[in-house]
Amino acid sequence: MVEAILKLFTSEQKVTAMLANPMIEFIFMVLFVTFIIALIIHITLYQRLKNLRNHIKTTNRLDVEPLHTMQDQFQKKQEKESVKVETFIQEKFSDWRMYHIPVISLIKIIQMTVSIFILIGVLGTFIGLTFSLGSIDGTGDQLVENVAGVLGGIDVAFYTSIVGMGLSLIMTILVKVLNTEYMLTDIMLKTESILEGEEQQGLNRLIVVSEDINQSIIHLQKTNQQSLQNMEAAFSGFQEYTTGLQQSAKDLASFNEGLSQNLEEFNHLFHSMKEVTNGFSEGTSKLNKNFDSLFSHFKKMDGRNERMTIAFEQxxxxxxxxxxxxxxxxxxxxxxVVDLKDFTASMLQGQETIKHTFEKIYQHSNDLVKKMETQNKEFKQVFGSDLTSKLGGIMSYLSELSREFDQLGDSITKLPHALEVIERTQNEHRHLLSDRFEELKEFNRVFSNHLHAHTKESSAFEKQLQQATTSYEQVGIKNNQLIQEIKSTISQMNQGFQQRENQLESSVSILKDTVANYVANLEGSLGDRLDQVARGFGEYMRGTNDVVKREMKEWQRISEDTQQNNMRAFQRMMEELGREIHTLNQQLNTFDQQARRQINSIGMSRNEY
Structure with a gap:
């Protein structure tokens, strides 16, 4: 699987070089398997949270798991005791699990994979560099060849860092685009608002009842005004009873004032309720500010992560x-090295040419020796094997000739024939001697020329030999200089490699310390910040709840007092109204009796007339 994935991005030779080490192959497998698992978990978690949020937005109900179970538990617990909605929601969402792991821990683990991929990639790089540098062994040319081979394949060690940073970048983009933390916070706030809305339905019903009472009182005031107007219209002709009616009107005015005071108290109560709702709105605005600060802190963390990625890239x-x-x-x-090889090759060619010249000189010397041997053989053939013996033979021949001349007198008869024989032999010998002397002169001339040429060739050979010795000395000096330069270059390379190893070790230690400090500071600062936010949010909500409770108690007390005062005033008003009606009836009865008496008295006076 790892080989198939890597072949999509690089050549097959690079893949085989990368996977030659089983430790590097294991690191690649860990990177890809961890990325696939984190990607699947993150996408499924985001899809689950998105479905929950969409259901809450569309229906405004909590009839889906696990929210339905949380709602039932909240209602059961609220029947027994007062429960803070925020604490209850945080506790239940902290206990909510997926894949047998809490959802909050799952989100943090997925966010931690961004740093884990980078660390595993860097670890693979340093392991590859360690194995590569550890394989350098030998001295001289073998060391140079090993160093060249290691540096030729050193780019393979950085593929784990490239893969780790690439997977970290992909996970960072996925975490930012598919923000599960924001989704979970939104679901918690919506659930909390729905549960708080259910809690506030009792207060809403109480407000509705109070408004109904206010409407009934206003309706009673209107009916009273209508009855008074009717009574004023009915008794407008009775001017004698205007004072009583004025008194009743004053009482009704006082009753109206009491009603107006009650209405003002109700208005004050409603203003106080408005202040309470304003306090709720301020609390929610502060909560939003706290969440904004939390999100800004998350953004700062993201900025730090981006700076870390930039530092890693640098x-x-x-x-x-x-x-x-x-x-x-x-x-x-x-x-x-190529120049050195060319120089040594040219040197070898020069040595080969010198060797060929020496071989030619040697061959020429052999030819000269062979020619001298052939000339000696010819000379021996001409003069015999022994020249002295030949000369002795000639002398003996001449002595015999003299003896023959001595015998000439004895053989005078044979003189012409003998002279002819002598002349013939002298001619033959003269011709042979002249030929032999010519050949000897030619040989001496050729031999002298050959000796001159040999001396010239020997002098040229000496010059070439001197030049060869000087060139050999120069080559030796240059070889020594080249060896010294190679030694200095190798020492400089060793120093450079040592410095680079020291720099790499220092950078690795600094990187480890930086990563450790960053992780520690991140965990500490994030934990402290979350604790501070949670404590501040809890204290704020406790203070808000206390204020709300005090306001509710005060409002209940005021409403009870106002209800009691209204009931007392209404009872007093009804009693006074009954008394006024009773007195009015009495006055009407007395008025009727007086009217009857006056009518009777008028009738009697008429009868008298």
Whole structure:
């Protein structure tokens, strides 16, 4: 699987080089398996939270799991004792699990994979560098070849960091785009608002009852005004009873004033309720500010993560630059080695030419020796094997000739024939001697020319030998200089490698310390910030709840007092109204009796007339 994935992004040779080490293959497998698991869990969690939020938005109900169970538990617990909605929601959402893991912990684990991928990739890079640098062994040319081979394949070690940073970047984008933490916070706030709305329905019913009482009182006031108007219209003709009616009107005015005072108290009560609702709105605004500060803190954390990624990228670029400089130095070293090879090849060619010249000189000397041997053989053939014996033979022949001349007198008869024989032999010998002397002169001339040529060739050979010795000395000096330069270059390379190893070790230690400090500071600051926010939010909500409770108690007390006062005033008003009606009836009876008496007295007076 790892090989198939890596072949999508690089060549097959690079893949085989990367997977040659089982530790690097295991790190690649861990990276890809962890990324796939984190991706599946994150997408399923986001889809589940999105479905919950969409259901709450569309229906404004909590009839889906696990919210339905939370609502039932809240209602059962609220029947027994007073429950804070915020604490209850935080507790239940903290206990909510998916894949047998709390959802909040699952979100934090998915967010931690961003740093885990980078750390695993860097770990794989350093393991690959350690194995690569550990494989350098040998001295001289073997060391140079090992260093060239290691530096040629050193880019393979950085693929784990590239893969880790790429997976970290993908997970960062997914966490930002598919923000499960924001989704969970939104679901918690909507659930809390729905549960608080159910809690406030009792207060709403009480407000409705109070408004109904207010409407009934206003209706009673209107009916009283209508009855008074009717009574004033009925008794407008009775001017004698205006004082009583004025008194009743004053009483009714006082009753109206009492009603107006009660209405003002109700208005004051409603204003106080408005202040309470304003306090709720301020509390929600402060809560929103706290959440804004929390989100800004998260944004700062994201900025720190981005700065860390930029720092990792800069370190990677620096490492890449160092690798490029090393490659350049190695190419220069390779070029110098090629020049050295060319120089040694030219030197070998010069030595071969010198060898060929020596072989030619040796062959020419052999030819000269062979020619001298052939000339000696010819000379021996001409003069015999022994020249002295030949000369002795000639002398003996001449002595015999003299003896024959001595015998000439004895053989005078044979003189012409003998002279002819002598002349013939002298001619033959003269001709042979002249030929032999010519050949000897030619041989001496050729031999002298050959000796002159040999001396010239020997002098040229001496010059060439001197030049060869000087060139050999120069070659030896240059070889010594080249060896010294190679030694200095190798020492400089060793120093550079040692410095780079020290820099890498220091950068690794600094990176480890930075990552450890960052993780510790991140955990500490985030935990402290969350604790502070939770404590501040809890204290604020406790204060708000206490204020609301005090306001509710005060409002209940005021409403009870107003209801009692209204009932007492209504009872007093009804009693006074009954008394007024009773007195009015009495006055009407007395008025009727007086009217009858006056009518009777008028009738009697008429009868008298």
């Amino acid at each position: 370190t990677y670029e620096k490492v890449k630059q160092v690798a490029e400089t090393q490659l350049e130095t190695l190419t220069q070293f390779d070029a110098s």
